[in-house]
Amino acid sequence: MTVESDGVLRVEGRRAAAHALIGMAGASPGGRSAVELLQEDRRLQLAAEGADARRAARRAHPPSAPLSA
Amino acid sequence: MPEDPGAATESLDVLDASAILALLLGEPGAEFVADAIAGAATMSTVTYAEVATVLIRNDLELGALAQVGAQVRIEPFTATDANTAAALIVPGELLGLSLAGRACLALAIRLNARVLTADSAWTKRDIRVKVVLIRAKGS
Numbered sequence: 001m002t003v004e005s006d007g008v009l010r011v012e013g014r015r016a017a018a019h020a021l022i023g024m025a026g027a028s029p030g031g032r033s034a035v036e037l038l039q040e041d042r043r044l045q046l047a048a049e050g051a052d053a054r055r056a057a058r059r060a061h062p063p064s065a066p067l068s069a
Numbered sequence: 070m071p072e073d074p075g076a077a078t079e080s081l082d083v084l085d086a087s088a089i090l091a092l093l094l095g096e097p098g099a100e101f102v103a104d105a106i107a108g109a110a111t112m113s114t115v116t117y118a119e120v121a122t123v124l125i126r127n128d129l130e131l132g133a134l135a136q137v138g139a140q141v142r143i144e145p146f147t148a149t150d151a152n153t154a155a156a157l158i159v160p161g162e163l164l165g166l167s168l169a170g171r172a173c174l175a176l177a178i179r180l181n182a183r184v185l186t187a188d189s190a191w192t193k194r195d196i197r198v199k200v201v202l203i204r205a206k207g208s
Contacts, residue, residue: 015107018103019103021106023093025090029127034086034087034090037123038119038123
């Protein structure tokens with residue numbers, strides 16, 4: 001086997017390994033696309049960050065205690 | 070500056086989260102991403118975390134991402150990347166880019182590489198790096 005043919009074999013092996021990754025994660029729930037899944041994830045992330053910010057704001061500025069009689 | 074897929078990928082490609090998910094879900098464009106991985110491809114650790122989150126959240130096979138990680142170079146999110154990602158906040162906001170998206174672009178800028186994506190929104194503005202859609206629009 002020549003160095004050149006060995007090199008060709010190595011390239012083909014890399015290509016086969018990379019193509020074996022196609023579809024490896026399974027089927028998307030509800031048939032949603034990759035972009036749709038990412039958009040949903042980012043909406044959830046934004047909601048989590050918003051909730052975190054609100055908690056931080058409440059800690060920094062707690063509501064004043066009601067005056068007792 | 071969008072490019073069309075099809076040309077052989079001789080240069081280094083940075084994979085964004087949508088490209089990796091398209092590959093792992095077997096969507097149109099998956100073969101283009103696989104060919105890029107067989108060539109020379111990389112991803113940010115932040116992108117890795119984003120894809121892993123989506124896989125876990127949707128009860129998909131997380132081990133598949135580890136297989137990708139075995140075939141691409143995983144680049145750490147450096148202080149340089151952090152500064153670049155922060156500087157991209159204005160164009161990033163116009164594009165609706167998350168921190169993970171800006172981390173991906175920051176890596177591409179640092180490595181002078183192009184970005185592979187399945188998200189056509191990335192091609193709509195000049196964001197200082199070459200952006201390649203992995204599939205034709207509408208497919």
